[in-house]
Amino acid sequence: MPDESKKILNKSPEKISSMFDEIAPKYDFLNHFFTLNIDKIWRSRIRENLELFDFKKLIILDLAAGTGDLTKELMKLNPDMIYACDISDNMLEILSKKIKSSKVRTVNSSAEELPFTDKAFDVVTVGFGVRNFYNLETSLKEIYRVLDNGGLLVVLDFFKSNTFKAKIFNLYSGKIIPAVGNFLSNSKSKAYSYLNESIENFLTVEEFISITKKLGFHHIKTENNLFEVVNTIYLKK
Numbered sequence: 369m370p371d372e373s374k375k376i377l378n379k380s381p382e383k384i385s386s387m388f389d390e391i392a393p394k395y396d397f398l399n400h401f402f403t404l405n406i407d408k409i410w411r412s413r414i415r416e417n418l419e420l421f422d423f424k425k426l427i428i429l430d431l432a433a434g435t436g437d438l439t440k441e442l443m444k445l446n447p448d449m450i451y452a453c454d455i456s457d458n459m460l461e462i463l464s465k466k467i468k469s470s471k472v473r474t475v476n477s478s479a480e481e482l483p484f485t486d487k488a489f490d491v492v493t494v495g496f497g498v499r500n501f502y503n504l505e506t507s508l509k510e511i512y513r514v515l516d517n518g519g520l521l522v523v524l525d526f527f528k529s530n531t532f533k534a535k536i537f538n539l540y541s542g543k544i545i546p547a548v549g550n551f552l553s554n555s556k557s558k559a560y561s562y563l564n565e566s567i568e569n570f571l572t573v574e575e576f577i578s579i580t581k582k583l584g585f586h587h588i589k590t591e592n593n594l595f596e597v598v599n600t601i602y603l604k605k
């Protein structure tokens with residue numbers, strides 16, 4: 369049965385890329401401001417978890433890489449190569465200024481059609497990206513295709529939750545973040561209102577995992593980072 373409470377959001381690549389192009393100069397500042405820098409811990413936890421795996425070689429795809437905060441953290445793993453992929457040129461431009469390394473290559477491409485050969489990557493990470501994909505299933509199939517057998521997919525994002533704690537968070541993300549974020553970023557596209565709508569209309573963790581299982585992924589673990597809303601999900605091909 370379709371969930372009647374869910375609104376259909378316009379997530380066309382044109383809309384999403386122009387929205388992120390618009391807020392790119394303020395993205396990092398507002399991210400750290402709204403999370404009181406805790407978002408840095410969520411990304412470093414991913415690096416710590418990946419350190420526990422014994423990779424013979426390490427080629428990473430950081431999908432929806434944006435301004436590269438997660439890419440930068442992943443560089444500490446000393447990978448052979450990281451491909452930072454995104455549909456927003458302005459976000460990628462900031463990434464390139466932030467990370468100067470011959471081991472990082474930026475690629476403008478959508479998750480729905482990845483310009484990589486089958487089994488090219490040992491790890492795929494997606495930080496706050498899956499919620500924005502215009503076709504989640506197609507993107508997950510693409511990720512599965514480009515992951516090597518036994519490769520890992522790590523997804524960090526806001527998920528819908530109906531717990532009491534999540535309701536408190538929803539007040540913050542529904543009232544304070546849009547008002548302050550749209551004002552400080554001077555966003556004509558009301559990007560920070562979209563953030564809240566995209567969380568409320570997204571999947572629960574359980575729904576997300578069930579889609580990935582249907583596509584062949586194995587669920588390793590989920591880490592609840594904040595109020596059962598921000599989670600990191602570890603999956604294996």
Ligand SMILES: C[S@@+](CC[C@H](N)C(=O)[O-])C[C@H]1O[C@@H](n2cnc3c(N)ncnc32)[C@H](O)[C@@H]1O
Pocket residue numbers: 381384385388431432433434435436437438453454455456459477478479480494495496497500501502
């Ligand atoms: C909220 S930012 C996250 C950036 C970064 N990963 C982080 O952790 O801060 C989401 C990024 O996803 C990108 N994005 C949205 N839809 C996409 C798609 N279909 N394919 C590739 N990138 C996409 C946006 O352009 C944006 O830069």
